[in-house]
Amino acid sequence: MGFVRPVCMTILFLLIVFVLSAPSSAMDLPATSGGHNRSNEEVEFIFQMWMSKHGKTYTNALGEKERRFQNFKDNLRFIDQHNAKNLSYQLGLTRFADLTVQEYRDLFPGSPKPKQRNLKTSRRYVPLAGDQLPESVDWRQEGAVSEIKDQGTCNSCWAFSTVAAVEGLNKIVTGELISLSEQELVDCNLVNNGCYGSGLMDTAFQFLINNNGLDSEKDYPYQGTQGSCNRKQSTSNKVITIDSYEDVPANDEISLQKAVAHQPVSVGVDKKSQEFMLYRSCIYNGPCGTNLDHALVIVGYGSENGQDYWIVRNSWGTTWGDAGYIKIARNFEDPKGLCGIAMLASYPIKNSASNA
Numbered sequence: 001m002g003f004v005r006p007v008c009m010t011i012l013f014l015l016i017v018f019v020l021s022a023p024s025s026a027m028d029l030p031a032t033s034g035g036h037n038r039s040n041e042e043v044e045f046i047f048q049m050w051m052s053k054h055g056k057t058y059t060n061a062l063g064e065k066e067r068r069f070q071n072f073k074d075n076l077r078f079i080d081q082h083n084a085k086n087l088s089y090q091l092g093l094t095r096f097a098d099l100t101v102q103e104y105r106d107l108f109p110g111s112p113k114p115k116q117r118n119l120k121t122s123r124r125y126v127p128l129a130g131d132q133l134p135e136s137v138d139w140r141q142e143g144a145v146s147e148i149k150d151q152g153t154c155n156s157c158w159a160f161s162t163v164a165a166v167e168g169l170n171k172i173v174t175g176e177l178i179s180l181s182e183q184e185l186v187d188c189n190l191v192n193n194g195c196y197g198s199g200l201m202d203t204a205f206q207f208l209i210n211n212n213g214l215d216s217e218k219d220y221p222y223q224g225t226q227g228s229c230n231r232k233q234s235t236s237n238k239v240i241t242i243d244s245y246e247d248v249p250a251n252d253e254i255s256l257q258k259a260v261a262h263q264p265v266s267v268g269v270d271k272k273s274q275e276f277m278l279y280r281s282c283i284y285n286g287p288c289g290t291n292l293d294h295a296l297v298i299v300g301y302g303s304e305n306g307q308d309y310w311i312v313r314n315s316w317g318t319t320w321g322d323a324g325y326i327k328i329a330r331n332f333e334d335p336k337g338l339c340g341i342a343m344l345a346s347y348p349i350k351n352s353a354s355n356a
Helices: 006-020 040-054 061-083 101-107 157-174 182-188 201-210 253-262
Strands: 089-091 244-247 265-269 279-284 294-304 307-313 325-329 346-349
Touching (some): 157 265, 157 294, 201 244, 253 294
Antiparallel strands (some): 265 294
């Protein structure tokens, strides 16, 4: 960081207090004054605070820190310009703020494809005449959602989506919330290619059935890399089983709403935009496409100021989004849903209250 002139000390002191007291979600920013650009000193300071918050260090080789700082400045400028427009959602300095958009896209290249899903579409949650769905649902308030987890740099979003849906269902059926092992899926559900391929939640649900359940997170903790399947571990301490799984009819947000009214539901989305990369709060309404490349789980829905939304749990830790969550606009004009959220929805089924 360059030398700071005394006239800047008061501003920087206020920035220190502001940044160090920021919540664990994507870092809040002091607004720019009158639409003017931030000073170099301010940007350098924010970058240093962001590095500290995220434990970032850079080598001196090939000017890595300079490149990361330039990316950071570009993203900060993009955030400021977006937030100044007072749109339906705000951006912030997430864990990806030192990446280019292409680097962000390349970080998790796998994509769950609708054509890969097993043909298990069910009419279980197709709305019927006389149905009255709750105006809002939040499974977090029912204790059916575990703490936000972090997949790290492993392309294992499919495992986290699967596990969150099963954890939620188990809580609903048995009254007990147990944090389950994503690592067991990464290591042992080989057809989903661990950290390196295009995992699909349906395939992971089927693995749970064939495997007679899944271990707890405590017994088979997450490592963030793909290792050899610990067969002894993965057959000895099963804590939760499921009986089956089903797919919500594709491109049907009303059926998806009914499903979420009954349980958390795994979904795929298109996460490629810079806005998604830097999302911080409020109702995200795009831009995004429908070329699915990320898996999450819907844990509720609601409405705010006339805008319907989904409550979506991500697996990028609490320093992305609203403490790890995103509200995605619901009842979108495209039947596929915003970001394709209605294209690949599925859920586990547990017919009894008995654990493994």
